[in-house]
Amino acid sequence: MKVKSAPFKFSALSEKQVIVLSWWMPDARERHFDGIIADGAIRSGKTVSMSFSFVLWAMLNFSGQNFIMAGKTVGSFRRNVLPTLKAILSGRGGFSFEDRRSDNLLLVSYRGHVNSFYIFGGKDERSQDLVQGITAAGAFFDEVALMPESFVNQATGRCSVDGSKLWFNCNPEGPMHWFKREWIDKRDEKNLLFLHFTMDDNLSLSDAIKARYKSMYSGVFYSRYIKGLWAVAEGLIYPMFGESNMYDDASRPIALDATAVRYIAVDYGTTNPCVFLDIRDDGQDIWVDGEWRWDSKSEQAQRLPVPNKTDSEYADAMREFMTEDPQKQCMIVVDPSAKSFITELRNRGFYVKEGDNDVLDGIRLVASLFTRHRLHVHRRCEGLIKELHSYVWDEKAGERGEEKPVKMLDHGPDGLRYGIFTTLPDWRKSL
Numbered sequence: 001m002k003v004k005s006a007p008f009k010f011s012a013l014s015e016k017q018v019i020v021l022s023w024w025m026p027d028a029r030e031r032h033f034d035g036i037i038a039d040g041a042i043r044s045g046k047t048v049s050m051s052f053s054f055v056l057w058a059m060l061n062f063s064g065q066n067f068i069m070a071g072k073t074v075g076s077f078r079r080n081v082l083p084t085l086k087a088i089l090s091g092r093g094g095f096s097f098e099d100r101r102s103d104n105l106l107l108v109s110y111r112g113h114v115n116s117f118y119i120f121g122g123k124d125e126r127s128q129d130l131v132q133g134i135t136a137a138g139a140f141f142d143e144v145a146l147m148p149e150s151f152v153n154q155a156t157g158r159c160s161v162d163g164s165k166l167w168f169n170c171n172p173e174g175p176m177h178w179f180k181r182e183w184i185d186k187r188d189e190k191n192l193l194f195l196h197f198t199m200d201d202n203l204s205l206s207d208a209i210k211a212r213y214k215s216m217y218s219g220v221f222y223s224r225y226i227k228g229l230w231a232v233a234e235g236l237i238y239p240m241f242g243e244s245n246m247y248d249d250a251s252r253p254i255a256l257d258a259t260a261v262r263y264i265a266v267d268y269g270t271t272n273p274c275v276f277l278d279i280r281d282d283g284q285d286i287w288v289d290g291e292w293r294w295d296s297k298s299e300q301a302q303r304l305p306v307p308n309k310t311d312s313e314y315a316d317a318m319r320e321f322m323t324e325d326p327q328k329q330c331m332i333v334v335d336p337s338a339k340s341f342i343t344e345l346r347n348r349g350f351y352v353k354e355g356d357n358d359v360l361d362g363i364r365l366v367a368s369l370f371t372r373h374r375l376h377v378h379r380r381c382e383g384l385i386k387e388l389h390s391y392v393w394d395e396k397a398g399e400r401g402e403e404k405p406v407k408m409l410d411h412g413p414d415g416l417r418y419g420i421f422t423t424l425p426d427w428r429k430s431l
Helices: 015-022 046-061 074-080 082-091 125-131 149-157 178-184 207-214 219-225 296-302 311-322 339-347 359-371 382-388 395-399 411-423
Strands: 035-040 066-071 096-100 105-110 113-121 138-142 165-170 192-197 261-267 274-281 286-294 331-334 351-354 375-378
Touching (some): 015 035, 015 192, 035 046, 035 178, 046 066, 046 113, 046 138, 046 165, 066 074, 066 149, 074 082, 074 113, 082 096, 113 125, 125 149, 149 178, 219 359, 261 311, 261 411, 274 411, 286 411, 311 339, 331 411, 339 351, 351 411, 359 375, 359 411, 375 382
Parallel strands (some): 035 192, 066 138, 138 165, 286 375, 331 351
Antiparallel strands (some): 096 105, 261 274, 274 286
8 A cells, every 4th residue: 555644845954964865975975985873962853864865875776675774663663763754755756655564664666666675673682583584785773772782783784785885873872882882983994974963953943942852851861862972871860850859748739639640650579679659640740649668678677587578468568559549440560570460460450561661761761751840759758769869870780881770779760660661652751
């Protein structure tokens, strides 16, 4: 089935966008490069120019060939890249395309040339298996820094057609990230063109919109997403969390119980603490209204040895915790590794959803909400508040090129991350 999209027209183009759109052309001084890397700030105009230039280059130079287009997941690529790309193709004469969703294939025709663009997701190490067997004339990686090295190596290794080229774009991560070390830092030996983008390179953004995005981030996330730097994650993960993010009964919205959607987030533990967080979402702000926790080690330190609680006992505690609300029932978002507890809750008739355990994206979202004062924590959540003030990056992991929190005093923050990242819709994550 042929697809029509509303046409897209470029506004004024920045100098770097012009280079992206033309570097591969026969008369361009950059034509000798084997690929291009565009990194830098969010909303800087990288993706829209890169994706269209990739397809235009492919259609003018090849016919009957396969091409790779990859995002962190197929869904994220379809959401973040494909709609605008389709609109651009629709707005230019001569292009036609067919989106075969069941095959994750975009079949594009232009000037008598027909090529196949296969969409892949590079979410984890297993993703490399997806691209084995394909022979490609080029590959485009959107948000390549979010993909595992094995997937990128496998996909680039499939580009064996004469004249093939590689296209990468991303927002920065840590300075020891594999893509920076193996591709950006080695761009000369790999013969790659490198362009660094800022929001000023997107001429369609107003000053007001730039200011709004700048207000969304602080700390390491500001350095990466606004300044476009490969900045190290060190120290406190949520340094922006403070008094202004807390509330008490006097400042609690009067109509919160009536207007907000309630859910409970769970970080499960047996030998480690188990935490339930009572969360309310009024469609604009998120309110962490209460907590329940059990730490057998802490209990043992205060009196005689206490056995770890069973799943059944935790489910009893959940029933008691939940009945404080007039609705009696709501969704429970649980640590996805807690399979036995999830089963226990479901067997009792609870509505349970496994949490999305995307650690870095979840932390980024929670940090953004704290920065924008859209996430509030009741002062009675003493355990969560204490942990938020001591939730830090693992420096030793950073030296290995990994980014993750120290696995101590992380139970409340982990539960908060599961709950918010799993339940918040995509359109609100970008506000």
